Amino acid sequence: MSRPALSAPPALAAPTKPAVLRTELLSGLVVALALIPEAIAFSLIAGVEPQVGLFASFTMAVTIAVVGGRPAMISAATGAVALVVAPLVRDHGLPYLVAAVILAGVLQAVFGLLGVAKLMRFLPRSVMVGFVNALAILIAAAQFPQVWGVPWAVYPLLAVGLAIMVLLPRLTTVVPAPLVAIVVLTAVTVGAGISVPTVGDQGALPSTLPVPGLPDVPLSWETLRIIAPYAVGMALVGLLESLMTARLVDEITDTRSDARRESWGQGVANVVTGIFGGMGGCAMIGQTMINVRAGARTRLSTFLAGLFLIVLCVVLGPVVARIPMAALAGVMIMVAVGTFDWHSLRTLRRMPRSETAVMLATVVVTVATHNLAYGVGVGVVVAALLFVRRVARLVEIDREAVGEQVVYRVRGQLFFASSNDLVLRFAYADDPAEVTIDLSGAHVWDASTVAVLDAVAQKYAARGTEVTITGMNADSARRHEALAGRLA
Numbered sequence: 001m002s003r004p005a006l007s008a009p010p011a012l013a014a015p016t017k018p019a020v021l022r023t024e025l026l027s028g029l030v031v032a033l034a035l036i037p038e039a040i041a042f043s044l045i046a047g048v049e050p051q052v053g054l055f056a057s058f059t060m061a062v063t064i065a066v067v068g069g070r071p072a073m074i075s076a077a078t079g080a081v082a083l084v085v086a087p088l089v090r091d092h093g094l095p096y097l098v099a100a101v102i103l104a105g106v107l108q109a110v111f112g113l114l115g116v117a118k119l120m121r122f123l124p125r126s127v128m129v130g131f132v133n134a135l136a137i138l139i140a141a142a143q144f145p146q147v148w149g150v151p152w153a154v155y156p157l158l159a160v161g162l163a164i165m166v167l168l169p170r171l172t173t174v175v176p177a178p179l180v181a182i183v184v185l186t187a188v189t190v191g192a193g194i195s196v197p198t199v200g201d202q203g204a205l206p207s208t209l210p211v212p213g214l215p216d217v218p219l220s221w222e223t224l225r226i227i228a229p230y231a232v233g234m235a236l237v238g239l240l241e242s243l244m245t246a247r248l249v250d251e252i253t254d255t256r257s258d259a260r261r262e263s264w265g266q267g268v269a270n271v272v273t274g275i276f277g278g279m280g281g282c283a284m285i286g287q288t289m290i291n292v293r294a295g296a297r298t299r300l301s302t303f304l305a306g307l308f309l310i311v312l313c314v315v316l317g318p319v320v321a322r323i324p325m326a327a328l329a330g331v332m333i334m335v336a337v338g339t340f341d342w343h344s345l346r347t348l349r350r351m352p353r354s355e356t357a358v359m360l361a362t363v364v365v366t367v368a369t370h371n372l373a374y375g376v377g378v379g380v381v382v383a384a385l386l387f388v389r390r391v392a393r394l395v396e397i398d399r400e401a402v403g404e405q406v407v408y409r410v411r412g413q414l415f416f417a418s419s420n421d422l423v424l425r426f427a428y429a430d431d432p433a434e435v436t437i438d439l440s441g442a443h444v445w446d447a448s449t450v451a452v453l454d455a456v457a458q459k460y461a462a463r464g465t466e467v468t469i470t471g472m473n474a475d476s477a478r479r480h481e482a483l484a485g486r487l488a
Contacts, residue, residue, distance in 0.1 A: 020298075022174075027296035028304030030179045030331070031074055031287050035061075035309050036320060037328050038287070039077045040202040041142075046082040046279050047089040048097065050203035053077040054313055055210040056278030061306025063269040065299045069262030070246040072253070072296045074287040074305055075269060079142075080241055080372055081280050084233045092226060094277075098215040100227040102274035104234035109267030111239060117259035120243050126355045127379035129344045130362025131244055134375055136340035137367050139286045139332055146197065146329040153194050154326045157185050161330035176294045178331045185327040199328070200321025205313045210276040234270075237373040238282030242266050244376070245283040249292055289335050354386040392417040395442075397425050405434035411441035416448035423455050433465055440471030450483040 035057050043053030057076035064075040089097050111117075147154060161181040168177040189196055199205075217223050246257050270280050291301050312320045348356060361382045366375025395412030408426065412418060426435075437456070444450065457467045472480060 021300075023295040024298055024301040025304060026176050026179055027291050027294040028301045029308050030176050030182070030294060031291050031301070031305040032308035032312055033182055033320070033323065034178075034287055034290055034328060034331055035074075035076055035284075035305065036205075036312065037199055037202050037325065038284070039309075040199075042077045042079050042082040043279065044203070045079060046086050046097070048094055048279055051206040052094070052277065052279045053082075054206055054309065055276055056273050056281050058306045058310040059210065059273040059276050059278050060269045060281045061302055061309065063272045064265055065303035065306065067261075067268045068265035068299070068302070069258035069260070070249060070283075071257070071299045072288070072291055072301055073242075073246055073249055073257075073262075073283050074291055074302055075242065075266065075281055075283050076287065076306075077279055077281040078238075078241065078284055079138075079370065080237050081234055081282060083371055084237055085230055085279065088227070088230045095215040095217045096223070096227055097279060098274050098277055099217045099223065100230045100234065101278065101280035102215070102271050103224075103227055103231035104238065104280060105267045105270030105272075105274060107231060107235040107267065108239055108270060109264050111235065112260055112262070112264030112267055115260055116239070117243055117263045120247060120259060123244070123247075123376070123380065124355075124358060124383045126358040127362050127376055127383060128244070128247070129341050130359040130379050131366070131372065131376055132248060132339060132341050133344065133359070134363040134366035135285050135372065136336045137363070138370060139339065140336035141367075143329040143332050143336075146325045151196055154196050154324075157189070157194075157196065157324060157326040158330050160188075161185050161327050162333065165330065165334045173295070178290060178294070178334070181330060182323060182327045185330075186323050189324045190322055194324075197325045198321060199323045199325065201325070205317040205321060207314060207317065209310065209314060210278070212275050213277065214275070234280055235267075237371070238266060238270070238280070239263055240373050240376060241285070242283035244372075245285050245288055248285070249288060252292055253297060255297075285339065286332060286335050289339050290331065293335075293338055354383075354390065357386065358383045388417045391415075392420075394418070395422070397422075399427065402436075404432055405436060406431045407436045407438055409438045409441060413445060414439075414442050414449040414452075415445040419449040419452045422449075422452045423459070426456055426459070428459050428463060428465075431460070431465060435460055435465055435467050437467065437469045438471045439469060439476065440473075442471075442476070443473060444476035444479050446479075447483050447487060450480055451487040453480070454484060454487060 036054070039053035039057040040050040043050045046053070060075040060077070064073070068075065085097055085100065088100060147158060164181040164184060165177040168180055188194065242262060243259055246259060246262050250257055266282060273280055291305070344359065358379050362375045362379030365378040366372055369375065391413055395410070395414065395418045398409045400407045400409065414422070437453070453469065460467045469480070
């Protein structure tokens with residue numbers, strides 16, 4: 001049965017059971033509260049006003065809830081995108097950023113239609129574990145400014161918030177523990193008049209809804225030259241982070257999502273975000289984990305997270321501004337603890353060194369650069385190099401005299417790394433006039449191997465020895481027949 005073409009997902013698929021509806025609603029509210037300080041912080045990283053990041057989080061969440069491929073996943077303004085676009089904003093201003101966001105969205109939609117998401121299958125498990133652990137470290141490290149150089153009252157508030165989130169789920173799960181922690185700490189600080197950093201201290205919240213429009217930039221090749229590198233960077237980083245987050249949620253929830261539609265949906269969401277003047281974004285692992293750990297499983301929680309975000313900012317801005325940052329820092333610390341793969345530490349001694357090296361490389365590069373794309377890229381490269389090194393050692397050659405001829409039996413995967421020294425493993429001077437190379441236990445993967453086999457045959461021919469190559473499987477035979485004698 002052929003795979004159906006991309007189509008619009010069913011409208012939000014709102015849950016019908018009251019308990020499920022309550023979970024989706026409360027999860028969306030907690031995520032919205034956690035999005036506000038993050039969006040403001042990422043706006044500052046990108047060099048734009050806080051409302052640019054908040055508008056992006058609103059439009060991304062609402063749009064991806066309708067067109068995305070992973071239910072319950074949260075997309076909004078992110079640090080990875082902010083790091084990519086910061087130089088563009090600094091050198092050319094907000095209009096060029098908005099143009100780049102729209103172009104990045106178009107590219108992501110095209111990538112989705114072309115099936116680029118299928119490349120995710122080449123990510124090894126060790127890279128995935130490294131991605132998760134690095135993300136947990138970055139989430140925790142991002143809370144450091146909220147707990148260092150602050151009034152002493154922050155620390156008991158943080159401790160109380162963490163205690164609520166650890167202990168309350170043991171008593172009841174009717175209301176998400178993070179939401180209870182936020183409400184309790186806000187009530188305590190306001191009621192007792194405790195002076196601590198609040199959400200309002202992070203930047204001004206918007207007082208109006210975003211207005212659609214196109215960026216005020218010249219429609220010229222020069223504009224395209226300026227924004228194209230940043231748009232490509234945003235598209236790739238956003239897709240990588242989104243698809244890996246979707247894969248992580250798939251594993252946690254034991255469900256499957258449509259990576260192809262997720263790629264296309266992220267593109268549509270970024271186009272919409274650009275039209276409304278947002279800074280663009282992608283999936284957010286921290287807020288997604290809050291949503292999923294709270295029990296959310298449908299698109300409704302994602303949609304409500306975006307809706308609650310804009311309502312909280314525009315309608316209840318003065319109230320939201322009084323939420324202590326200690327409460328939100330506690331929520332994110334618990335997310336970091338829940339995200340980290342603690343089992344990976346317990347199995348370090350039993351894991352092959354190569355797997356551990358890949359995981360550590362992913363973690364170190366990601367944490368050092370604060371860029372998940374760099375970390376995953378380095379992890380994949382290290383994994384590929386170690387795999388090639390390991391497979392290259394598995395080629396075996398046995399020499400056997402059969403009557404008046406010699407048979408070389410080759411076993412293993414023959415490609416550029418493993419076949420590189422193959423030409424040196426034949427006894428040219430000692431062999432008789434007839435030599436057979438039996439490849440029934442091998443597979444020829446590339447032109448490098450065909451060239452090596454040609455070189456072996458030429459060395460024997462120079463001594464008047466006849467070489468016969470036998471045993472190739474169909475794929476190897478096709479490759480050898482197409483290239484043999486043509487690579488000199």
